[in-house]
Amino acid sequence: AQSVTQLGSHVSVSEGALVLLRCNYSSxxxxxxxxxxxxPNQGLQLLLKYTSAATLVKGINGxxxxxxxxxxxxxxxxxxxxxxxxxxxxxxxxxxxxYQKVTFGIGTKLQVIP
Amino acid sequence: xxxxxxxxxxxxxxxxxxxxxxxxxxxxxxxVSWYQQALGQGPQFIFQYYRxxxxxxxNFPPRFSGLQFPNYSSELNVNALExxxxxxxxxxxxxGTSGSTDTQYFGPGTxxxxx
Numbered sequence: 687a688q689s690v691t692q693l694g695s696h697v698s699v700s701e702g703a704l705v706l707l708r709c710n711y712s713s714x715x716x717x718x719x720x721x722x723x724x725x726p727n728q729g730l731q732l733l734l735k736y737t738s739a740a741t742l743v744k745g746i747n748g749x750x751x752x753x754x755x756x757x758x759x760x761x762x763x764x765x766x767x768x769x770x771x772x773x774x775x776x777x778x779x780x781x782x783x784x785y786q787k788v789t790f791g792i793g794t795k796l797q798v799i800p
Numbered sequence: 801x802x803x804x805x806x807x808x809x810x811x812x813x814x815x816x817x818x819x820x821x822x823x824x825x826x827x828x829x830x831x832v833s834w835y836q837q838a839l840g841q842g843p844q845f846i847f848q849y850y851r852x853x854x855x856x857x858x859n860f861p862p863r864f865s866g867l868q869f870p871n872y873s874s875e876l877n878v879n880a881l882e883x884x885x886x887x888x889x890x891x892x893x894x895x896g897t898s899g900s901t902d903t904q905y906f907g908p909g910t911x912x913x914x915x
Binding site for chain 2: 722727728729730731732735776778786787788789790791792793
């Protein structure tokens with residue numbers, strides 16, 4: 687079975703500072719990995735996904751993530767935080783074959799301080 | 801292109817009652833998945849439907865059931881509601897199945913409160 691662990695349920699950064707949200711995965715087969723963002727009272731929006739192509743994945747809103755097999759990590763970064771980045775971020779994993787079951791982490795709430 | 805819509809947005813039920821939640825998939829999508837998101841938690845996979853057949857299920861009891869219709873809209877039914885069923889229920893649609901990498905597009909969710 688696959689799983690993800692998000693380190694830090696709350697992260698605070700200053701506006702303009704680097705954003706780093708951590709995610710480690712566990713999977714018995716090469717996984718697909720995702721980062722989603724959820725704004726208050728809204729559904730989830732896909733930021734980016736890794737599907738075994740390039741290990742550095744660029745997403746929307748200036749976010750990117752790097753797949754590191756040796757570290758079983760898929761951390762999300764953004765060079766400069768903006769106030770509008772304040773939201774909850776979910777790392778998720780699925781595996782090829784069968785049906786598309788996506789397993790989510792517990793989420794990291796990002797606070798951006800002006 | 802119309803996005804994923806869900807109804808109702810909010811719902812209050814009492815323990816033991818039954819509830820039906822509805823989802824309209826994005827145009828051209830034949831797969832729908834349902835998730836339960838409890839307060840402060842990540843979404844938990846309930847089940848997935850592909851072309852009107854359930855083709856995957858998470859760790860939820862049989863009182864959680866679903867339907868997918870020929871137009872690919874979907875329902876989630878929960879019988880004998882329990883207090884712990886209070887959550888945000890999310891529907892997501894996508895184009896394919898079989899572990900595809902197709903992006904799942906999420907609706908805004910239905911907030912269910914069980915008293």
